[in-house]
């Protein structure tokens with residue numbers, strides 16, 4: 001049976017819900033059992049307001065407050081009277097960093113992923129109304145276990161990207177967000193989606209989210225879910241492309257005003273100038289040979305077809321073979337692209353298309369089409 005889950009998950013390009021399929025012990029726990037297992041630990045909760053505004057309630061707008069699990073349970077029991085318009089979310093937390101004592105409740109081998117230890121899991125605990133704005137995750141696919149309470153998922157296939165108003169350029173560790181505020185019905189009731197899946201999860205349910213499906217997620221009650229991401233073959237290529245985009249975008253925006261940055265940048269990653277992670281990723285990709293798989297597909301094409309400067313060509317060719325040289329030649333690449341973009345009215349168009357998740361590949365293809 002567990003192999004059956006695995007095969008279905010790895011071969012599906014639509015979401016799958018396995019109802020009441022988990023048999024983890026914690027499914028028998030009530031809210032007090034959960035409180036006991038967290039032992040009065042103070043947890044950082046993202047705190048938001050249930051307000052109907054035009055844009056999504058970005059994670060960076062939320063204040064962080066520290067509370068225990070007991071306080072969360074009390075808050076959920078009394079919030080309606082005391083603070084009707086607020087929610088708390090302890091979200092996207094690596095479980096092993098916070099609760100080593102609850103690791104034993106998790107077994108991904110029950111769903112066919114024996115290679116995934118409990119430590120490869122993230123936990124999401126929140127009050128009713130706590131939510132994650134609509135986005136896609138750039139890498140992997142997602143297996144979600146609903147262990148307590150009820151949670152609603154709105155899921156959209158990648159073909160809906162055109163209707164979801166992606167916000168911005170994706171780069172390393174990015175998710176790509178939609179500009180639509182799904183926590184407020186008024187803001188999306190007039191949008192025309194061809195495909196939308198509404199899935200309510202109950203304790204014991206398992207949800208599979210295929211790669212690059214958009215999702216908006218909201219707690220319908222005090223709810224706890226635990227998930228793990230399954231890596232996919234092309235993740236390292238996407239990771240590398242995003243790292244390069246991050247590098248380009250940080251160069252492009254370095255001298256811009258904060259107002260312009262607000263428009264161009266991922267609201268959750270305004271620290272774009274911090275590029276240390278980029279080089280870590282590029283080095284890992286170099287070690288895994290991602291460079292050779294990628295450069296032959298896109299980069300040499302860019303060099304030969306588009307950048308007709310022999311000096312630059314030489315430098316770019318060097319760039320392809322050594323990440324050490326990458327560091328010194330990368331500004332050239334950035335500036336070449338900035339130059340091209342700044343003379344081209346399609347700048348905005350290109351950035352918008354970058355937002356649609358194909359990152360550099362798209363940029364390069366557009367440059368080729370535009371014959372710049």
Ligand SMILES: O=C(O)CCC(=O)C(=O)O
Pocket residue numbers: 091124131132137142144215217218225227
């Ligand atoms: O449960 C949530 O609030 C969001 C989950 C999510 O975005 C994910 O697992 O990728």
